[in-house]
Amino acid sequence: MHKSKIKYNINTLKIGLKEIFSLQPWLIPCALIDAVFKSMAPFINIYMSAKIIDELIGAKNLDKLKFLVVVTISLNLAVHLISAALDHLVTMLRNITMQNQKMKLNEKIVNMNYEQVENPEIHLLRTKIAESENMNGGGISALIEYLADLEKGFFTVVVSIYLVINLFKSEAILDSYLSIINSNIISYGFLILVIVCIGLSLKMQTKSNTLFFNSFSKVMDINRVFGYYFGQILDYNVGKEIRLCNQKEILIKENKDFTQGTQKLFNDLGYKDAKYRGFDGLITSLVSGTIYVFVGLKAIVGAISIGSVVQYTGSISQFMEGSKRFLTSVNAIINNNKYLQLYIDFLNIEDYKYKGTIPVEKRDDDEYEIEFRNVSFKYPGTDIYALKNISIKLDIGERLAIVGMNGSGKTTFIKLLARLYEPNEGEILLNGIDIRKYDYEEYLGLFSIVFQDFKLFSFSLGQNVTASVSFDEENVKEVLSKVGLDKRLSTMINGVQTSLYKEFDEEGVEISGGEAQKIALARALHRNAPIIILDEPTSALDPIAEFEIYTKFNDVVGTKTAFYISHRLSSCRFCDEIAVFDRGRIVQKGKHDELLKNEGGKYYELWQAQAKYYNSEVSA
Structure with missing residues (x-):
């Protein structure tokens, strides 16, 4: 592996460890202690069984046998109880860690600039983080597992070497042709065989793991699509449409086609995984047989006791398993770094919005003057202007209606006013000062806004x-x-x-859609900000119902400044002034009666086009 790659993997691992520690400082220490106790369990039985067998074949001292049995049972019970307690503790700490991680990600999103929240690339990054963890394919959750496996493997290797080292020092008591088993060549050959088999087994597991990691992005896509269909069918909010519009047929058909399309991928993965694991099983079986032959011959020539056969065969098997676990964990941690990097990249997304420092003047009279001065804006990733050369001064205390067809720039205008986005050109002023210079949180406190896509929880x-x-x-x-x-x-x-x-x-x-809209309006009133903006929150209602709600809301607003945004002209006739938007520009501005007199204007065109929906109002 290239030095820069090694350095990258080490640095990424360090960041991952620091992140886990910051989320829950006790998780790693407890997980490591838990790994030690879980690794101890098989060695207790291996070592104590050897002692008991030797005593049964040898002196047959009943008191000593009782003592050995009691020690074996006691050690097993103690390790089991401690391990169970630690396992429960680690599970609890891990759940806390993952909850803290979710909270950290959510806090990152909440504190993120709005234009970043709407960025599709950031959406995709967040989705990949969630999917990698949900499928245990990578990230913080997987790193915790791999670290525990790494220590289990390391501890198992160390203890097994300690318990088996005397096997190669023992010498034959009987003089026969089988005494060749004590030859250094045989011993070294056996060690080399074990190491080679471990290497081959590790290579097979590495290929299997690499196959999984390389296919993981495809599996994530499949899981996302499957989750969509599964979630749509179970979501009670869409149950009505599925039944009344007979959508169950298309859902079932699409799901069936999707399932058939993904079957080949999973079959291929299963075949290759079975091939690698089968070869690994063959190697393990061959080396296990060799171990029994080597240790058995040692016992036949009297180099070791019968009980030691259990100790050495068991310890060598544990050595092989521990070595594979250790090396596989190292490989998994390296593969996991690319998923861990997703999490790191997400947390490192910079907040580039200038928050400002000037405090917003607190005025009892709510006299705030807002001015758009040659403001132009286009959304990231597009060359089309959503707003172009907007200049308008908003008189505080009046009712301003902003009207126009869908896509004319009305909502974009409000997003810029609320600093959800920044203008590409021009400036927005509050009392003659660029709004970017004001303290961001204080500035937002001036507004109560209800967007058309408002959310109730x-x-x-x-x-x-x-x-x-x-x-x-x-x-x-x-x-x-x-x-x-x-x-x-x-x-x-x-x-x-x-x-x-x-x-x-x-x-x-x-609650009904109309009730939800009223609750959203109540939230705007409760905020008690000096400027209230309604961005078509009642667009689902008919024009007359919308007009009634706007009129009633206008009565309770009192002396506050209110902006009413709608593509329905009838709903905003009561306003002091109307600004007409068309293709990102303000094409007209004035009162309803004045604008209606200009038969060549956009307002008159829109009014006539919509008149059939409110003929009774037109005649009035």
Whole structure:
């Protein structure tokens, strides 16, 4: 192996060990102690059986036999109990380690820049980490296993050498042609044979392990697809569509085609693995037979006792197993480094967003002026501008509607305002200062935003509204009443402590899409930020229902600044001003009546196209 490759593997292993220690400092020491006790068990029986057999054939001292039996039972019991306790402890510590690792990965994602969260490459990296660990194919979880196997192998080799070393020092008592077994040539030849067989066996196991690791990426892809179909069928949220739209046929067909397509891969893997393991078994059987012949001849010529036959054959077999385990673990750790590197790379993703240092001025009058000045933006990986030369000054305290067709840049505009992304060109100002200079967390505190793809969690209703573990129940009830959810709340047995959905609580309630939207609106109100933005959170409703919710919400917003984003023009007629977006640009800006008078404008075009959905409103 090249020196740079060796250095890389050593450094990667060091990082992995430090990471395990940081996640749970007691895991590695306890796992190593556990490995020692598990390795001791076979040697107790090997050594004590030899002593008991020699006593039975020799002096037959009953007291000594009783003593040896008691010692054997006591040692086995002690090692078993200690090993069981350590095994339980290691399992518990390992579970804690993996939970801490998941929390660390989740914290990394939560603290990551939003543009990184939306990056497909980072999504794929996170998926590979999860899949490698779920299938025990690599990463932190596998490293813990390989380290334990490495020590088991090392300890087994050391003890077996200690117990077998006298075999090669013993000399024949009987004078016969079989005494040649004491020849150094025979002894060295036997050692060479054992070492060669271990090498061949290791080579077969290495090929088998390499085959698995090299095929692992394909297996991960298969597992991902299978998990999709399996999860889709079992997910109760999609059960209605599967049955009502008769989707079970396409799911079963796709699953069947997928299964047939992957059968060849698994058959090939199974065939090659069986070939390698079969050859390994043949080598092991041949060398085991040779061991018994060599040790048996030693016993025949009187070089060793009958009991020692058990000790030496057992110890040599353990030596072979220990050597293979040790060397296989080294090989597995080296192969595992490329999966461990995925985890390291993920944690090392840099946070390149400038967080700013200027504190945001706390104003009782909520007088904040926001201005977009020649702002242009295109998403990473594309040359198409989502926004182009946007310039607009937002008057604080007014109701601004942002309208336009899907894909016109409305949501992108809000993402830039909330610093989820940074402009490629131009700048966004708050009270005349570039928003990038403000303290990031303080700046975000200015906004309550409900996106169209808002998310509610399987927590209690109160926790969903407040985004907090503990909350003031009366305050939650008040904001729920403001958004019109008080009647639904009165039907919930546990009130605001009622869990949403049933993932974690069998008594959880299923809520409708409209109710979910109202809860999201209540969350925006509870945040009590000076600027509220609704990015089409009611797009699933019909235009009239959306207009009613927006109008009611507008009443409870009070003096706060509110931005209403919609591709439905009727929902935002009550706003003080309307900005019309088209293909990433602001093409019109004004009040509803003014914009409607311009029959050549985009607003008039959109209004006429949508008029059939709200004719009663048009006539008004």
